[in-house]
Amino acid sequence: MKIGRxxxxxxxxxALIDExxxxxxxxxxxxxxxxxxxxxxxxxxxxxxxxxxxxxxxxPLAEVKFLPPLSAFVRNVIAVGKNYHDHAMEFDxxxxxxxxGASAIPAFPQIFTKATTxxxxxxxxxxxxxxxxxxxDYEGELGVVIGATCRNVSKAxxxxxxxxxxxxxxxTARDLQKNHAQWFLGKSLDGFCPLGPWIATQxxxxxxxxxxxxWVNGELRQDAHISQLIFDVATLVETLSRAMTLQPGDxxxxxxxxxxxxxxTPPKFLRHxxxxxxxxxxxxxxxxxxxxL
Ligand code: MG
Numbered sequence: 001m002k003i004g005r006x007x008x009x010x011x012x013x014x015a016l017i018d019e020x021x022x023x024x025x026x027x028x029x030x031x032x033x034x035x036x037x038x039x040x041x042x043x044x045x046x047x048x049x050x051x052x053x054x055x056x057x058x059x060p061l062a063e064v065k066f067l068p069p070l071s072a073f074v075r076n077v078i079a080v081g082k083n084y085h086d087h088a089m090e091f092d093x094x095x096x097x098x099x100x101g102a103s104a105i106p107a108f109p110q111i112f113t114k115a116t117t118x119x120x121x122x123x124x125x126x127x128x129x130x131x132x133x134x135x136x137d138y139e140g141e142l143g144v145v146i147g148a149t150c151r152n153v154s155k156a157x158x159x160x161x162x163x164x165x166x167x168x169x170x171x172t173a174r175d176l177q178k179n180h181a182q183w184f185l186g187k188s189l190d191g192f193c194p195l196g197p198w199i200a201t202q203x204x205x206x207x208x209x210x211x212x213x214x215w216v217n218g219e220l221r222q223d224a225h226i227s228q229l230i231f232d233v234a235t236l237v238e239t240l241s242r243a244m245t246l247q248p249g250d251x252x253x254x255x256x257x258x259x260x261x262x263x264x265t266p267p268k269f270l271r272h273x274x275x276x277x278x279x280x281x282x283x284x285x286x287x288x289x290x291x292x293l
Pocket of ligand 1: 256
């Protein structure tokens with residue numbers, strides 16, 4: 001199942017995406033009027049077949065404007081730093097890591113969060129005041145969507161607690177990330193977590209197939225397979241759930257591959273008018289333009 005939200009014919013809709021047919025089905029009824037309908041689908045354990053019976057309308061995929069698949073983040077996005085070997089090296093060499101330790105490669109997952117107000121969708125602009133930050137960077141990533149309340153999940157059971165996956169951009173103000181030492185502020189500017197266009201369940205986006213790619217203005221900057229993660233998805237769920245109860249709709253941003261702006265000399269920070277495109281296999285393309293004040 002590929003599920004999201006979209007505007008169509010002047011209304012906000014719950015949408016089922018069929019990439020093979022290049023078609024979107026719109027779901028009506030009680031569920032569609034839920035404040036956070038995709039979260040309701042996750043919490044209620046509904047399947048594509050459950051939803052199709054309430055489909056009233058359809059449209060060609062190319063004509064649909066997608067919104068963030070979740071209407072709101074219930075909790076902060078849980079994010080992982082330095083989770084690809086080559087990115088860990090480029091980050092430590094960049095001079096922007098105020099928390100670098102003895103080794104560039106972490107021995108344990110490095111966890112931080114992004115505020116709920118970072119939520120943005122495909123088609124939304126990445127906006128910031130260039131007097132506030134002059135070093136905004138992209139981080140194309142695989143997002144994991146938790147499907148069930150869980151605690152102390154073993155690695156072997158971890159994927160059974162995962163609803164599906166979503167493409168996301170862990171947009172980061174590098175100067176704030178460095179100056180404030182803790183990463184929270186530089187990671188939490190309003191709208192700095194675009195995600196979408198849809199969430200795909202594991203049967204429609206098998207974990208072994210996932211490849212993350214990021215382009216800026218058409219130039220391929222990042223290209224990695226999810227098998228290159230230092231701490232894989234199951235390990236992340238096990239580690240997090242040992243400390244905290246995970247809840248349906250929680251998002252884990254699994255880390256970004258090598259090729260972010262600070263990896264270049266000189267750095268390639270985002271500028272007004274730039275277009276960032278993140279694509280993950282089966283998860284569509286997340287496209288956002290940069291707008292500075
Ligand atoms: Mg990141």
